[in-house]
Amino acid sequence: MEAATQREIRIGVIGADTKTSWAKASHVPAINDLQGLRLAAVATRNEQSAREAAKAFGADRWYSDPFAMIRDDRIDVVTVAVAVPAHRELVLAALEAGKAVYCEAPLGRSVTEAEEMAKAARSLHTAIGLQGRHNPAVRRAAELVSSGRIGRPLNASITSSTVAFGPEMPAAQEYYIKLSSGANLLTIAGGHTLDLVEAVLGQIVEVDARTEIRWPTVTLIETGAKSVRETADYVGIVGRTALGAAFTAEIEAGMPAENVRFSFDVRGSDGWLSLTSTHPGGVQIGDLKLRSTVPFAEPDAPAVSDTIMETAINVGEVYAQLARDMTEGTERTPGFREALHNSRLIEAVRRSADLGVRQKVPKPDA
Numbered sequence: 001m002e003a004a005t006q007r008e009i010r011i012g013v014i015g016a017d018t019k020t021s022w023a024k025a026s027h028v029p030a031i032n033d034l035q036g037l038r039l040a041a042v043a044t045r046n047e048q049s050a051r052e053a054a055k056a057f058g059a060d061r062w063y064s065d066p067f068a069m070i071r072d073d074r075i076d077v078v079t080v081a082v083a084v085p086a087h088r089e090l091v092l093a094a095l096e097a098g099k100a101v102y103c104e105a106p107l108g109r110s111v112t113e114a115e116e117m118a119k120a121a122r123s124l125h126t127a128i129g130l131q132g133r134h135n136p137a138v139r140r141a142a143e144l145v146s147s148g149r150i151g152r153p154l155n156a157s158i159t160s161s162t163v164a165f166g167p168e169m170p171a172a173q174e175y176y177i178k179l180s181s182g183a184n185l186l187t188i189a190g191g192h193t194l195d196l197v198e199a200v201l202g203q204i205v206e207v208d209a210r211t212e213i214r215w216p217t218v219t220l221i222e223t224g225a226k227s228v229r230e231t232a233d234y235v236g237i238v239g240r241t242a243l244g245a246a247f248t249a250e251i252e253a254g255m256p257a258e259n260v261r262f263s264f265d266v267r268g269s270d271g272w273l274s275l276t277s278t279h280p281g282g283v284q285i286g287d288l289k290l291r292s293t294v295p296f297a298e299p300d301a302p303a304v305s306d307t308i309m310e311t312a313i314n315v316g317e318v319y320a321q322l323a324r325d326m327t328e329g330t331e332r333t334p335g336f337r338e339a340l341h342n343s344r345l346i347e348a349v350r351r352s353a354d355l356g357v358r359q360k361v362p363k364p365d366a
Helices: 022-033 049-055 066-071 084-096 109-119 136-146 171-179 185-203 310-328 336-354
Strands: 009-014 039-042 061-063 077-080 100-104 125-128 154-163 205-214 217-220 227-229 234-239 246-252 262-268 271-277 289-292
Touching: 009 022, 009 066, 009 310, 022 039, 022 049, 022 310, 039 049, 039 066, 049 061, 061 066, 066 084, 066 262, 066 336, 077 084, 084 100, 084 227, 100 310, 100 336, 109 336, 125 310, 125 336, 136 185, 136 262, 136 271, 136 289, 171 217, 171 227, 185 205, 185 234, 185 246, 185 262, 205 336, 234 336
Parallel strands: 009 039, 009 077, 039 061, 077 100, 100 125, 154 246
Antiparallel strands: 154 262, 205 234, 217 227, 234 246, 262 271, 271 289
16 A cells, blocks of 8 residues: 555544443544544444534544445545454455555454455555554563563463453443354453563464353343353463463453453563553553563653543554554554454464363464
């Protein structure tokens, strides 16, 4: 794709609802805060909610038909921030229209869907919502490892918990516990957690996993109705990275907000580092703190201003890098190729848990 000119990059967001949408909490404030970006349009499936979103978020236009927004020549980037089952149709339409696409993770409901979208992307700019790796503290931790500052990485221990996917949930989130949706603790929290492991310690080459369903029945908050859980609410993984580091990861759902934590402790032959967060939504949402036994330069300031809500920090980093790529003609933003690798990694974890056998992780496509 040709490099964009110095004009504002015009973004259209599908799923920008004024209620409790992820787009409202992250995409919209990040876009509106970053120089060089413009919220050109919002789209939902409902005319009233689309109108309200455009007014509330300061978008130039609104659409009750997302495909009409995709076809609009005044849109440079299509952001897909809706439920995972709707990703494929919207993403493929945007790519067919020649648009750059930023899609939330996981990219598709299955490896097959992710493969289809990655193939369709061709030379177009894409970004995947594995935004945790973009956090300034994570980038600095990766530098400490790659530079050899803590010596040879030996092993790592990861604890990753969230309030989501627990024994009670809003009815609108029931699809998170159904296999057919492709959106669950493993594919979302697990995908983000393992992507951070790879960002710091390199590609994961093998995994040995176990999963558990601790709350087989989930209560839907609004009605008290019961729903049968079809997906795990606990994932335990032992693995190894290409750098030779062994790691363990516990990914846990339904934690009380005050007990939620993320910790990523890496031991090297010459020192250690630690990344921590306590955001109730999980590691991918909030800021992270870096500590180490070796001196290091403070992580860079986030691309978004310090007045913006914490949920927009990491998403803002994705948009800032995507904008640089589109302006300079580079391809540094993790996109659909990385999304496909993440899907294959999650599939290896699932297969290991189902079969009780260690699984090799396919190498990313060249």
